[in-house]
Amino acid sequence: MELWSRRKFFLTSLAGSAIAGATKLFGRTLSDSNGATATARAFPGSPAQGKRPLIISSANGLHALGAGMDILKKGGDTLDAVVAAVTIVEDDPNDDSVGYGGLPNEEGEVELDASVMHGPTHRAGSVASVRRIKNVSRLAKTVMEKTNHVMIVGDGARRFAVAEGFEEMNLLTEHSRKIWLAWKAKSSFNWRPGIDSPEWKEHISAIFDGDEKQIAYAERVIAHPPTGTIPCMAVDSNGDISATTTTSGLSWKIPGRVGDSPIIGAGCCVDNEVGAAGSTGKGEENIKISGGHTIIEMMRQGKSPTDACLEAMGRIAHNYKNDKKKLGTFHIYFYAINKDGMHGAASLWRNGYEPSKQASYAVHDGTESRLVGCNSFFDAVGGDQ
Numbered sequence: 233m234e235l236w237s238r239r240k241f242f243l244t245s246l247a248g249s250a251i252a253g254a255t256k257l258f259g260r261t262l263s264d265s266n267g268a269t270a271t272a273r274a275f276p277g278s279p280a281q282g283k284r285p286l287i288i289s290s291a292n293g294l295h296a297l298g299a300g301m302d303i304l305k306k307g308g309d310t311l312d313a314v315v316a317a318v319t320i321v322e323d324d325p326n327d328d329s330v331g332y333g334g335l336p337n338e339e340g341e342v343e344l345d346a347s348v349m350h351g352p353t354h355r356a357g358s359v360a361s362v363r364r365i366k367n368v369s370r371l372a373k374t375v376m377e378k379t380n381h382v383m384i385v386g387d388g389a390r391r392f393a394v395a396e397g398f399e400e401m402n403l404l405t406e407h408s409r410k411i412w413l414a415w416k417a418k419s420s421f422n423w424r425p426g427i428d429s430p431e432w433k434e435h436i437s438a439i440f441d442g443d444e445k446q447i448a449y450a451e452r453v454i455a456h457p458p459t460g461t462i463p464c465m466a467v468d469s470n471g472d473i474s475a476t477t478t479t480s481g482l483s484w485k486i487p488g489r490v491g492d493s494p495i496i497g498a499g500c501c502v503d504n505e506v507g508a509a510g511s512t513g514k515g516e517e518n519i520k521i522s523g524g525h526t527i528i529e530m531m532r533q534g535k536s537p538t539d540a541c542l543e544a545m546g547r548i549a550h551n552y553k554n555d556k557k558k559l560g561t562f563h564i565y566f567y568a569i570n571k572d573g574m575h576g577a578a579s580l581w582r583n584g585y586e587p588s589k590q591a592s593y594a595v596h597d598g599t600e601s602r603l604v605g606c607n608s609f610f611d612a613v614g615g616d617q
């Protein structure tokens with residue numbers, strides 16, 4: 233697996249190509265109250281009928297869903313299954329979007345957000361802006377299980393974690409620290425001698441010991457502050473449902489900035505009678521439309537997970553009057569499952585966070601973990617695909 237390849241990028245650099253290609257509309261037509269339309273195409277793997285048990289996540293959970301499926305197959309609880317899966321990603325120093333090794337805030341501190349919802353007991357837990365605690369999905373579950381609250385934030389969440397036996401640790405890996413140092417240093421070169429100067433090239437080369445691959449990666453994440461997350465949701469053979477979302481959020485963020493991931497009803501939402509939903513990407517846009525809750529309500533009214541995700545995406549587009557130039561400055565995904573074991577996802581743009589790749593998500597329905605193409609709201613690749 234390529235190191236640090238799972239970090240996701242804002243699409244500032246893609247705005248041009250997105251606009252150029254966004255006129256092409258796919259099969260299913262959606263319209264908003266402005267009369268603007270966008271469409272979605274069904275990709276292989278988006279089932280017309282469901283299969284249980286089922287567990288899905290963002291694409292960076294591809295290697296982790298098997299652990300959750302093992303629990304589901306043994307008749308374990310759906311929340312244990314999703315937390316087991318995302319814990320693997322939180323523990324992975326090479327995923328700099330989640331947990332240990334996540335890219336830090338502007339002060340060089342990794343701050344994590346997470347939430348859980350347990351469908352059968354209608355309970356929820358969440359934590360935000362937590363420092364020095366790695367497994368925040370398990371911490372959110374502990375808030376749910378050990379308190380009468382839903383959300384604990386900041387230093388209170390850290391102290392709660394320590395009291396509950398979580399280990400405190402430095403979450404900044406050498407990789408993340410060096411990129412943060414380069415991000416800070418770059419602002420001091422902005423005025424003079426300038427970021428295209430040989431002096432800057434020399435400086436960044438010294439930080440990464442001349443490693444061209446790391447330098448290129450650092451330049452990218454410095455220019456386009458990335459986000460990254462793993463939402464994960466599961467339904468067992470009885471139709472019980474749970475979900476979790478865990479993240480290090482927006483890199484270089486203002487300390488204390490909280491995204492959608494720990495917001496119940498935005499980055500994570502479960503209704504045991506209906507299904508579950510989660511999100512990745514620019515959390516602020518999701519919070520403004522209560523995306524998770526919107527998707528659940530759409531599925532309750534009979535929409536498939538895919539169509540429900542596209543409906544939520546349409547609301548984000550509508551907030552910008554479908555202005556693709558403005559929408560082209562960010563990326564966002566929605567993911568959903570329903571009680572029958574159907575799954576679906578929608579991306580704002582057809583291409584993924586990595587511009588050269590199509591947006592996808594990870595699905596395990598009992599046989600193997602595989603990537604499935606997202607339905608996209610706009611086509612950012614261009615042409616009549």
Ligand code: ASP
Pocket residue numbers: 240458459460461479480481482490491492493511512513514515516
């Ligand atoms: N949604 C997360 C946040 O806004 C980040 C991400 O998913 O990329 O914090």
